[in-house]
Amino acid sequence: MELRLTVYSRAWCHLCDELCAALAPLAERYGVPVDVIDVDSDPALEDRYGERVPVVLANETELCHYRLDAARVIAVLDASRCAPNLPGELPHSQFGSALAGLSNTPLSADPAEPPNNGVRPADFS
Numbered sequence: 001m002e003l004r005l006t007v008y009s010r011a012w013c014h015l016c017d018e019l020c021a022a023l024a025p026l027a028e029r030y031g032v033p034v035d036v037i038d039v040d041s042d043p044a045l046e047d048r049y050g051e052r053v054p055v056v057l058a059n060e061t062e063l064c065h066y067r068l069d070a071a072r073v074i075a076v077l078d079a080s081r082c083a084p085n086l087p088g089e090l091p092h093s094q095f096g097s098a099l100a101g102l103s104n105t106p107l108s109a110d111p112a113e114p115p116n117n118g119v120r121p122a123d124f125s
Contacts, residue, residue, distance in 0.1 A: 003080045005034045005073075008045060008055040015066055016054040022068040023056065030077045 005027055009016035020036060027034045039045040039053055049055060055065040058076045063069060 003032055003077070004059060005032055006057045007034060007036045008039050008049050008053055008057070009036050010038055010040050010053055013053055019054040019056065019066075019068045022070070023073070026070065026073055026077070032077060 005023065007016070007020055007023065009020065020034075023034060037045065039049045052065055056063045056068065056073065058073075058080075061076075063072050063076060
């Protein structure tokens with residue numbers, strides 16, 4: 001199964017704009033498509049997410065909301081074998097069971113808490 005990232009967003013949301021701008025370079029680097037869906041376009045999505053947007057999902061697994069958790073997204077991309085694209089290489093699109101262990105993993109309630117994989121924000125500069 002191919003890994004796809006989905007961002008549930010809305011047009012007037014500045015956090016949505018910021019998250020999409022931060023996610024775009026990661027998705028491009030790993031050759032992973034990103035679908036941005038306006039929750040206001042579907043009453044079921046509007047009921048489900050309400051004001052809790054943006055939300056990033058990898059296939060059906062929620063990775064983060066409000067702010068991009070780059071470490072978590074990168075961990076999923078790395079685990080799914082979506083190796084970063086290097087010049088002259090074709091995008092990798094194989095997706096294994098990288099999300100299997102994440103389905104029951106709670107999102108951190110404390111944004112200052114480092115992710116479990118040991119990657120810190122300073123590692124991405």
